[in-house]
Amino acid sequence: MSVNLYDATVPIFTKHLTGVSKWLDKAAAYADAKKFDVQVLLDSRLAPDQYPFTRQIQAACDQAKFTCAKLTGKDAPSHPDTEKTIDELRARVKTVLDYLGTFKREDFAGAEDRQCKHTWMPAPMRGGDYLDHFCLPNFHFHLTTAYAILRHNGVDLGKNDYVVDLPFVK
Secondary structure, rough: OOOOOOOHHHHHHHHHHHHHHHHHHHHHHHHHOOOOOOOOHHHHHOOOOOOOOHHHHHHHHHHHHHHHHHHHOOOOOOOOOOOOOOHHHHHHHHHHHHHHHOOOOOHHHHHHHHHOOOOOOOOOEEHHHHHHHHHHHHHHHHHHHHHHHHHOOOOOOHHHHHHOOOOEEE
């Protein structure tokens, strides 16, 4: 049976980044209700040596777009990581969601064995390994950290805000 990595990428990234859009709404509403500048949340971090919230979202967006681009042999769009406001972060997420929407299942033909490499990697990785051992863990690392930053600061998020919609069989 042939594996198509589309199912492990585009729908998963789309689902979770759509969830991030809702986190941003909740963060803005929380800051408004508590009467503080939402920038406090965007600049927050869990540890001094970790990225702040804004950079965590940028990194998750980058991981989603680079994963799909590398697995399909395409060039990813460039995003200069200049977002400073919640509206700019919303736009970044939407831009990446729109980009993910351009991929089709057939784009991923042969992706399991396609050689994937970044300039910082000492050698290429097989596509399936690239996805399983780097891309998905890295994507979820940045999302989990962003989620934890908001939770740590009091934003009313629960587990269902992270796992989003589950594909129950009807």
